[in-house]
Amino acid sequence: MTDTVTDRTDSGTAGRPAAAAEVELTANQYGKAGNHVVRITRDADRGAGARHRIEDLVVTSQLRGDFEAAHTEGDNAHVVATDTQKNTVFAFAREGIDTPEQFLLRLGRHFTESFGWVTGGRWAAEQTLWARINDHDHAFYKAGPETRTAVVVKDGDTETVIAGFHGLTVLKSTESGFVGYPRDRYTTLAETTDRILATDLATRWRYNTTEVDYDATYAAVRETILATFAAGYSKALQHTLFQMAESVITANPTIDEIKFSCPNNHHFLSDLSFCGLDNPNVVYHAADRPYGLIEATIARKGAPSAEAAWVGIAGFC
Numbered sequence: 093m094t095d096t097v098t099d100r101t102d103s104g105t106a107g108r109p110a111a112a113a114e115v116e117l118t119a120n121q122y123g124k125a126g127n128h129v130v131r132i133t134r135d136a137d138r139g140a141g142a143r144h145r146i147e148d149l150v151v152t153s154q155l156r157g158d159f160e161a162a163h164t165e166g167d168n169a170h171v172v173a174t175d176t177q178k179n180t181v182f183a184f185a186r187e188g189i190d191t192p193e194q195f196l197l198r199l200g201r202h203f204t205e206s207f208g209w210v211t212g213g214r215w216a217a218e219q220t221l222w223a224r225i226n227d228h229d230h231a232f233y234k235a236g237p238e239t240r241t242a243v244v245v246k247d248g249d250t251e252t253v254i255a256g257f258h259g260l261t262v263l264k265s266t267e268s269g270f271v272g273y274p275r276d277r278y279t280t281l282a283e284t285t286d287r288i289l290a291t292d293l294a295t296r297w298r299y300n301t302t303e304v305d306y307d308a309t310y311a312a313v314r315e316t317i318l319a320t321f322a323a324g325y326s327k328a329l330q331h332t333l334f335q336m337a338e339s340v341i342t343a344n345p346t347i348d349e350i351k352f353s354c355p356n357n358h359h360f361l362s363d364l365s366f367c368g369l370d371n372p373n374v375v376y377h378a379a380d381r382p383y384g385l386i387e388a389t390i391a392r393k394g395a396p397s398a399e400a401a402w403v404g405i406a407g408f409c
């Protein structure tokens with residue numbers, strides 16, 4: 093469908109009830125989602141044989157500020173078009189992306205500095221990670237397994253940066269148990285001190301500053317989470333999430349808060365007695381549903397909270 097420019101100023105009340113209830117706009121934000129930007133950076137010195145670097149982000153830009161008249165009057169004088177926001181994302185990528193967090197900070201500062209009525213907004217990115225095929229200069233495979241995420245929320249001069257990832261699936265084949273839970277007439281689960289613990293890690297952490305080496309901290313947090321998952325004995329997925337969070341906050345003074353949302357990818361011991369076989373923790377049924385869903389937020393004690401920055405980040409408690 094194409095936009096046509098027609099004068100419809102006479103249709104102001106058409107279709108509206110004669111006696112409308114008194115209402116007011118209590119919240120709004122708007123922009124363009126799903127801007128899939130891929131940037132190739134070439135090692136300039138090597139001409140046609142250059143070594144390439146690839147950055148692959150899906151970016152959302154949303155503005156907040158004085159957009160009252162657009163909603164109540166249909167007056168678009170303040171509405172920086174979502175199309176313009178999309179164009180800005182791609183134009184900024186021409187200059188460079190660097191880290192997702194820095195790219196989003198640049199976008200946020202641009203919109204708030206360029207348009208007086210834009211007092212803040214929300215900029216988010218999901219980054220696909222690519223790795224070189226056999227150290228090739230310009231051939232890559234999707235490295236994952238995780239997707240890196242970043243969110244910048246700007247409210248006046250306050251900038252909050254939330255980093256994270258999802259889709260990092262982990263499993264430990266022992267050193268995990270689940271005992272001591274209440275039993276009632278609906279409880280059938282057997283206690284165990286030796287089970288498989290598996291989950292798809294989804295996490296977001298909030299920085300207390302924008303002065304961060306974002307790539308290095310991302311790598312360090314990922315490493316800490318994996319090392320903590322692997323280490324020691326897990327008394328429940330809840331226990332493990334807390335330990336991972338505690339390790340991250342302890343090791344990173346720039347991080348004040350971290351959230352996890354993790355399925356418990358159950359592995360149930362198969363009952364092989366139907367054919368006379370025992371099963372001493374050898375064969376499991378990996379059930380994909382229903383699954384436990386364990387979520388937690390862990391914060392540095394005494395650190396200021398930033399509830400507003402988390403609004404709109406779905407799937408975490």
Ligand SMILES: O=c1[nH]c(=O)c2[nH]c(=O)[nH]c2[nH]1
Pocket residue numbers: 270281327328329330356384
């Ligand atoms: O780590 C676990 N936490 C639970 O809350 C729970 N509930 C359950 O049935 N199995 C498990 N495992």
